[in-house]
Amino acid sequence: MIVIIDYGLGNLASIGNMLKRIGVEAIISSNKDAIARADKLVLPGVGAFDAGMRNLIDRDLITILHERVLEERTPILGICLGLQLFGTESAEGTGPGLGWIDARSIPFHSPPAGPSRVPHMGWNNLYPRTASPLLDNLPEDSRFYFVHSYHLECHDPADVLAVTEYGYEFPSVVVRENVLGTQFHPEKSHRFGASLMENFARYT
Amino acid sequence: MPALLLQGGRLVKTVRFRKPRYVGDPINAVRIFNEKEVDELIVIDIDAGRAGVSIPLKLITRIAGECFMPMTYGGGIRTLDQIAEIMAAGVEKVSINRAAVADRGFVARAAKRFGSQSIVVSIDVRRRLFGQYEICVDGGRRRAGLEPVSLALELESEGAGEILLTSINQEGTMTGYDVDLVRRVASAVSIPVIACGGAGSIDDVIGVVCDAGAAAAAVGSMAVYQGRNRGVLIGFPTRKQLAPLL
Numbered sequence: 001m002i003v004i005i006d007y008g009l010g011n012l013a014s015i016g017n018m019l020k021r022i023g024v025e026a027i028i029s030s031n032k033d034a035i036a037r038a039d040k041l042v043l044p045g046v047g048a049f050d051a052g053m054r055n056l057i058d059r060d061l062i063t064i065l066h067e068r069v070l071e072e073r074t075p076i077l078g079i080c081l082g083l084q085l086f087g088t089e090s091a092e093g094t095g096p097g098l099g100w101i102d103a104r105s106i107p108f109h110s111p112p113a114g115p116s117r118v119p120h121m122g123w124n125n126l127y128p129r130t131a132s133p134l135l136d137n138l139p140e141d142s143r144f145y146f147v148h149s150y151h152l153e154c155h156d157p158a159d160v161l162a163v164t165e166y167g168y169e170f171p172s173v174v175v176r177e178n179v180l181g182t183q184f185h186p187e188k189s190h191r192f193g194a195s196l197m198e199n200f201a202r203y204t
Numbered sequence: 205m206p207a208l209l210l211q212g213g214r215l216v217k218t219v220r221f222r223k224p225r226y227v228g229d230p231i232n233a234v235r236i237f238n239e240k241e242v243d244e245l246i247v248i249d250i251d252a253g254r255a256g257v258s259i260p261l262k263l264i265t266r267i268a269g270e271c272f273m274p275m276t277y278g279g280g281i282r283t284l285d286q287i288a289e290i291m292a293a294g295v296e297k298v299s300i301n302r303a304a305v306a307d308r309g310f311v312a313r314a315a316k317r318f319g320s321q322s323i324v325v326s327i328d329v330r331r332r333l334f335g336q337y338e339i340c341v342d343g344g345r346r347r348a349g350l351e352p353v354s355l356a357l358e359l360e361s362e363g364a365g366e367i368l369l370t371s372i373n374q375e376g377t378m379t380g381y382d383v384d385l386v387r388r389v390a391s392a393v394s395i396p397v398i399a400c401g402g403a404g405s406i407d408d409v410i411g412v413v414c415d416a417g418a419a420a421a422a423v424g425s426m427a428v429y430q431g432r433n434r435g436v437l438i439g440f441p442t443r444k445q446l447a448p449l450l
Contacts, residue, residue, distance in 0.1 A: 010292065010294060011265060011268050011269055011292070011293050011294025013265070013266075013268070013269025013270075013294065014268065014269050014270070014271060014272060014294060016269075017269055017270060017272075018272060117321075119319060119321050121296075121321040121322075123243060141443075145273070145274055147274075147296060147321075149319075187272065188271070188272060188273055188274050188296075189272070189273075190238065190241045190272050190273060191241065193272065194272070
């Protein structure tokens with residue numbers, strides 16, 4: 001059973017429906033017992049960094065998440081802001097992140113070093129850096145839907161599984177052991193996103 | 205991209221903004237567009253904002269939850285709080301029609317709060333007898349006394365991220381886009397223009413993008429009808445058919 005963590009940010013139904021469509025059992029919940037029993041976790045999220053952390057704190061989810069992820073090594077997939085919360089901090093906020101990945105979130109560089117239009121909103125491609133079961137069997141013409149103004153900057157290049165080009169290359173899929181994340185929205189990326197979710201469901 | 209019209213929670217299709225005909229269930233249509241892997245979905249409630257008709261937030265939430273692609277909602281949006289509610293329902297962009305024209309500065313405020321990338325302005329244009337273009341609002345029922353190019357430029361400078369440009373004369377006719385209108389607006393502004401109204405064939409879609417400079421083409425009838433007799437069949441061209449655009 002996958003638990004999609006509901007911490008009050010956005011409509012999570014499409015993630016649930018996508019998992020249902022690929023035959024994976026999932027529930028949307030903020031319940032600590034459900035999170036404690038989950039085989040895998042998904043941390044979604046849209047919005048601002050501090051608001052995301054505050055919502056996790058308000059729902060008293062930080063301790064159980066640290067337990068599940070750091071001690072029990074439960075695979076967790078962060079999506080968009082969810083991934084950014086895995087880092088240590090963000091230029092968008094003042095408080096610390098969950099700190100599971102040695103990375104911080106930064107805004108896209110301004111031109112000429114960066115893209116002329118921010119946020120990065122639309123379909124884009126992945127360029128895998130290393131092989132991983134998370135990216136197995138993705139269709140050749142895969143494209144993914146992005147909406148973000150900040151992206152991770154990883155201090156350990158080994159954590160970057162794939163990059164995406166927008167003005168320059170930034171980490172779009174990040175993996176450190178059982179902590180996985182995508183800057184894009186697999187739930188808004190048709191069968192390409194569904195393939196990735198399927199890989200996550202099988203990930204050990 | 206498909207442009208779907210809602211009325212009273214049902215999927216309808218109009219001709220020149222009139223004669224809404226029931227063509228199916230919106231959730232079912234979204235599931236079909238998931239299979240067809242469309243890039244984006246536009247959903248417009250043609251009654252929302254009229255007296256006593258509110259924005260169908262519950263239905264929008266259900267549609268967004270079924271949608272494995274980004275979605276734009278339009279219809280009845282007058283306040284920033286409404287936009288916040290719609291976006292919290294899982295919608296990526298909102299389309300603003302009447303408020304963009306009648307409430308100058310609204311688009312600027314919306315763009316400031318939510319970012320230009322989420323604010324689409326929907327401009328409905330009627331071609332008059334002698335070829336001059338005129339903006340209409342309220343589903344084409346009210347003339348706004350404005351001209352499309354200057355309005356498009358103004359709304360661009362207010363911070364609109366995209367323009368959904370609809371020809372009322374062509375809408376639902378399946379006889380081709382108003383290529384001249386699209387060309388005029390698309391060449392005047394630098395934000396993307398989505399052409400809407402009149403698509404009847406793949407060639408129409410390819411033409412309006414390649415020849416008139418539209419960034420994208422919305423299709424309505426083509427997405428819900430099949431054949432000359434307009435049998436209802438929800439569908440969409442394959443990526444192979446659209447290859448010249450990709």
